[in-house]
Amino acid sequence: MPELPEVETIKREFNLTVVGKVFDRVEILDKKVIKFSRPDFNSKIKGKKVTKAQRMAKILVINTNNPNSLMIHLKMTGQLIFQSKTGQRTGGGHPDKLYYGQKLPHQYTRAILTFRDGSQLFFNDLRRFGWIKIINRQKEKIRELANLGPEPFDKNFSLFYFQNGLEKRKKSNIKALLMDQKFISGIGNIYANEALFLAKINPQKKSGQLSPPEAQKLHQAIIKILTKAVKLRGTSEDSYVDLAGRKGGYLPQALVYGREGKKCRGCPGKVKKIKIAGRGTYFCPTCQR
Numbered sequence: 001m002p003e004l005p006e007v008e009t010i011k012r013e014f015n016l017t018v019v020g021k022v023f024d025r026v027e028i029l030d031k032k033v034i035k036f037s038r039p040d041f042n043s044k045i046k047g048k049k050v051t052k053a054q055r056m057a058k059i060l061v062i063n064t065n066n067p068n069s070l071m072i073h074l075k076m077t078g079q080l081i082f083q084s085k086t087g088q089r090t091g092g093g094h095p096d097k098l099y100y101g102q103k104l105p106h107q108y109t110r111a112i113l114t115f116r117d118g119s120q121l122f123f124n125d126l127r128r129f130g131w132i133k134i135i136n137r138q139k140e141k142i143r144e145l146a147n148l149g150p151e152p153f154d155k156n157f158s159l160f161y162f163q164n165g166l167e168k169r170k171k172s173n174i175k176a177l178l179m180d181q182k183f184i185s186g187i188g189n190i191y192a193n194e195a196l197f198l199a200k201i202n203p204q205k206k207s208g209q210l211s212p213p214e215a216q217k218l219h220q221a222i223i224k225i226l227t228k229a230v231k232l233r234g235t236s237e238d239s240y241v242d243l244a245g246r247k248g249g250y251l252p253q254a255l256v257y258g259r260e261g262k263k264c265r266g267c268p269g270k271v272k273k274i275k276i277a278g279r280g281t282y283f284c285p286t287c288q289r
Contacts (some may be wrong), residue, residue: 001058001074001075001076001188001189002058002074002078002234002240003058003186003187003188003190003191003234003235004055004057004058004151004152004185004186004187004188004191004226004229004230005191005226005229005230005232005233005234005235005248005250006074006234006235006240006248007055007058007059007060007074007186008055008230008234009230009233009234009242009243009248010053010055010060010080010242010243011053011054011055011060013082013242013243013244014053014060014062014080014082014243015052015053017082017243018050018053018062018082018115018119018121018243019050019051019052019053020049020050021049021050021115021116021117021119022047022048022049022050022115022116022117023041023045023046023047023048023049023050023064023113023114023115023116024046024047024114024115024116025041025046025113025114026038026041026045026046026111026112026113026114027111027112027114028110028111029105029109029110029111029112030110030111030125030128032128033110033111033123033125033128033129033130033131033132034110034111034123034131034132035131035132035133035134036132036133036134040134041134044066044068044134045064045068045070045134048064048065048066048068049064049065050062050063050064051063051064051065056145056148056185057145057148057151057181057185057186058073058074058181058185058186058188059071059072059073059144059145060072060073060074060080061135063137067136067137067138067139068134068135068136068137069134069135069136069137070132070133070134070135071132071133071134071135071142071144072123072130072131072132073130073131073144074125074130074240075125075127075129075130075131076127076129076130076238076239077125077126077127077129077130077238077239078123078124078125078129078130078239079122079123079124079125079239079240079241079245080121080122080123080243081104081121081122081124081241081243081244081245082119082120082121082122082243082244083104083119083120083121083122084118084119085117085118085119104122104124105122106124108124108125108126109122109123109124110123110124110125110128110130111123111132126239147181147182148181148182148185149180149181149182149183149184149185150184150185151184151185151186152184152186152187152222152223152226153223153226157184157223159215159216159219162215162218162219163212163215163216163219165177165183166207166208166210166215167207167208169183169207170206170207170208170209171206171207171208172206172207173203173204173205173206173207173276173277174196174201174203174205174206174207174209174210174218175192175193175196175203175204175276175277175281176276176277177207178192178195178196178222179192179277179279184222186226187222187226189279189280189281190235190237190254190257191222191225191226191229193256193257193281193282193283194221194225194229194254194255194256194257195218195221195222195224195225196218196221196283196288197255197256197266197282197283197284197287197288198221198224198225198255199214199217199218199220199221200217200266200287200288201214201217201218201288202283202285202288202289203274203276203281203283203288204274204276228250228253229248229250232248232249232250232253233246233248233249233250234248234249234250235248235250235251235254235257236248236251237251237257237258256271256282256283256284257282258282259271259282260272260273260282264284264286264287266284266287267284267286267287268286269284269285269286269287270284271283271284272284272285
């Protein structure tokens with residue numbers, strides 16, 4: 001699932017490439033994942049100019065010059081690909097193909113948003129868990145954003161908040177807690193694994209078992225890992241690509257994620273994989289006691 005670094009990458013590219021363009025029409029290819037009708041689009045979004053893209057946890061919000069916005073959740077396998085009128089992808093991507101060699105649109109394209117200048121935004125989703133909906137920023141209480149915890153880059157994600165949260169949830173598994181969006185928003189399975197390894201904390205521990213120095217190390221590790229992942233434009237484990245259809249650069253540098261059976265990057269031991277809260281969990285039993 002695209003996490004904070006992946007959606008942040010798309011948001012930044014969107015603001016560089018798509019802001020200022022005017023929505024013209026939509027082609028809805030899958031009504032299950034597109035949560036609005038063509039008449040809704042025509043009355044609320046058509047003819048409106050893109051003013052800004054925002055990221056809220058793992059959700060992308062595309063604002064226009066009226067109160068209506070598009071809210072997009074990529075979920076497990078969603079993609080947003082932008083293509084200019086000439087067929088060029090943003091950032092120098094291949095003009096006709098994605099990295100896996102498929103032309104656009106293809107069988108997993110669920111919607112095509114066309115701008116007035118002829119450029120297009122493709123929403124693809126293999127597993128159909130993602131969605132796009134129209135929201136009114138001024139009138140609606142947005143359920144998906146109502147109970148989110150602070151983001152790791154937010155000033156509210158202080159060491160005090162983190163340590164206090166661990167104490168309140170001391171019986172919770174630490175890895176599962178890091179992925180709880182009500183506690184911290186934006187972290188998913190990939191970066192929970194990475195942060196725990198960097199802090200040398202066993203993912204099987206309960207939150208209440210962490211000492212104050214361990215909590216401080218983990219707090220710092222979360223910010224450090226996410227900062228690096230944003231710089232490398234995210235992780236392409238499966239379907240994630242950026243707005244130009246390019247893979248992210250973090251996975252080859254991953255500390256532990258996806259490295260089952262390989263030599264630990266911190267000791268002579270090997271990385272082990274177990275399941276915690278139904279998710280694949282990678283750690284080094286030697287480094288993370």
